[in-house]
Amino acid sequence: MNITQAVKMAAKSIAANKGRSALTMLGIIIGLAAVIILVSYAQGQNLAMERYYESIGTNKINIYASTWQGGVDVSRSLYDYCLTLDDLVMGVTPNSQVSAYPQPAVKYGAKALIGDSYETYPTIYMGSDQFGLCNNYTIAKGRDITHLEVDKGIQVCVLGAGTAEALFNQVDPVGKTITIGQYPFLVVGVYERKGSPVTDETDYTQISLNYMDRMILVPSSMNRIFNQNRAPDQFVVKAKDSKSTTEAITRITGFLKGIISSNYGSFSVTTDNTWQEQDNKANELQQRFLGGIAAISLLVGGIGIMNIMLVTVTERTREIGIRKAIGAERRSIIIQFLIEAAMICGIGGIFGIAAGYVGTLIVGKMSFDTILIPSPEITAGAFAISVALGIIFGLYPAAKASRLQPVEALRAE
Numbered sequence: 001m002n003i004t005q006a007v008k009m010a011a012k013s014i015a016a017n018k019g020r021s022a023l024t025m026l027g028i029i030i031g032l033a034a035v036i037i038l039v040s041y042a043q044g045q046n047l048a049m050e051r052y053y054e055s056i057g058t059n060k061i062n063i064y065a066s067t068w069q070g071g072v073d074v075s076r077s078l079y080d081y082c083l084t085l086d087d088l089v090m091g092v093t094p095n096s097q098v099s100a101y102p103q104p105a106v107k108y109g110a111k112a113l114i115g116d117s118y119e120t121y122p123t124i125y126m127g128s129d130q131f132g133l134c135n136n137y138t139i140a141k142g143r144d145i146t147h148l149e150v151d152k153g154i155q156v157c158v159l160g161a162g163t164a165e166a167l168f169n170q171v172d173p174v175g176k177t178i179t180i181g182q183y184p185f186l187v188v189g190v191y192e193r194k195g196s197p198v199t200d201e202t203d204y205t206q207i208s209l210n211y212m213d214r215m216i217l218v219p220s221s222m223n224r225i226f227n228q229n230r231a232p233d234q235f236v237v238k239a240k241d242s243k244s245t246t247e248a249i250t251r252i253t254g255f256l257k258g259i260i261s262s263n264y265g266s267f268s269v270t271t272d273n274t275w276q277e278q279d280n281k282a283n284e285l286q287q288r289f290l291g292g293i294a295a296i297s298l299l300v301g302g303i304g305i306m307n308i309m310l311v312t313v314t315e316r317t318r319e320i321g322i323r324k325a326i327g328a329e330r331r332s333i334i335i336q337f338l339i340e341a342a343m344i345c346g347i348g349g350i351f352g353i354a355a356g357y358v359g360t361l362i363v364g365k366m367s368f369d370t371i372l373i374p375s376p377e378i379t380a381g382a383f384a385i386s387v388a389l390g391i392i393f394g395l396y397p398a399a400k401a402s403r404l405q406p407v408e409a410l411r412a413e
Helices: 003-016 018-056 075-084 147-152 161-168 204-213 220-224 242-259 272-315 317-325 330-368 376-402 406-411
Strands: 060-067 089-094 106-108 111-113 123-127 139-142 156-159 177-180 183-191 215-219 234-239 265-271
Touching: 018 272, 018 330, 018 376, 060 075, 060 242, 075 089, 075 234, 075 242, 089 123, 106 161, 111 161, 123 220, 147 220, 156 161, 161 183, 161 204, 161 215, 183 215, 215 220, 234 242, 242 265, 272 330, 272 376, 317 330, 330 376
Parallel strands: 123 215, 156 183
Antiparallel strands: 060 234, 060 265, 089 234, 106 111, 106 177, 139 183, 156 215, 177 183
16 A cells, blocks of 8 residues: 555545544644744744844943042043944943932923923933934934034933923924923934833833833033033943954953052943843743643643544454455554544644634734744744654554454454
8 A cells, every 4th residue: 555545545534533533633733822822922022122122222331430539530531442442332422310319300381390200200311422322222303412512511402202202292392492400401303212102011121111212311511510510430332243342341341440449449341232142041941941831732632642543443443454354564554544643633733833823913912012923933843743743642553553463353343
């Protein structure tokens, strides 16, 4: 008997026992759908984290350098040194925040954002003309602050999208004047929005991005009116790539060690790349863990296939005896039952993949507010697993059928 004949006979057997075959497929459908949905969910989390890091910017180096009584101001020399690393660095900016207490009110007309209002009050940054580049902000309206405005201490500002909406609603803020505390600032630009409306209060990624939209950038020279003219102690450096990030951290760390005594100051040089790598590893482990949990249901489905195939062997004992009596080889019996088991699992696998796709779309919309589709690798792997399950768990029933003696099989009722 050739393969084509075996497939036809397996198809007839499946059609003759539609109810039992459907019940057998159910375990495979549920198990395969669970695997696809859970693994896709883990991939969706990874995608959300990647978008988050893209929004805050990759290859960022965060520098904290502070000196106290007896130490020297290192902010200017640190800034100038970072600018010399043009083979590694794309930009550098102070990243200090206005830390006056109470926080200065931000006003435009009758609108006022007060310091004790967490939902709307912005973080006020003092940075350079490269602040947007270093922190991955893109201008949506107007322009960024310029080097001349920073150097001359001109009172201009750029608003984050959240702050612009809170103060101006739908009115274009560019060209308008706001007050921060008692000081007027001309709005020269608005940054593009990073976040999106939050429908889930546990979606901390979106909450964090929305927080980044609630900001105002003023020139770093505004420390003459804010923070009691204190020199900036926080900087952000934008490296060209991950390799340049590692080299720049080494050089900057060495530079700071040479100019800051541990008796009169402290410093730290870190990068978000480390957190991103750790998050990626954690997501990979979670993906494997969830896939392993879902695979247990596939195992249960495989055991169900073996049991059903054993029942089928018992019911078709006389058929097997007749075939062996007229000369059927043991190999052909095994092939027939393996093909039948593989076909049942393959058909169940197709339905399971379809259910997995639908479930993934629902989970993606509910959990990540995006269209999440299982990767082709997951789909192909899921189908291959379903067929392999049929072969593996159909092997014992097939072997049992092939070992039946013709005389004993023909006596069976």
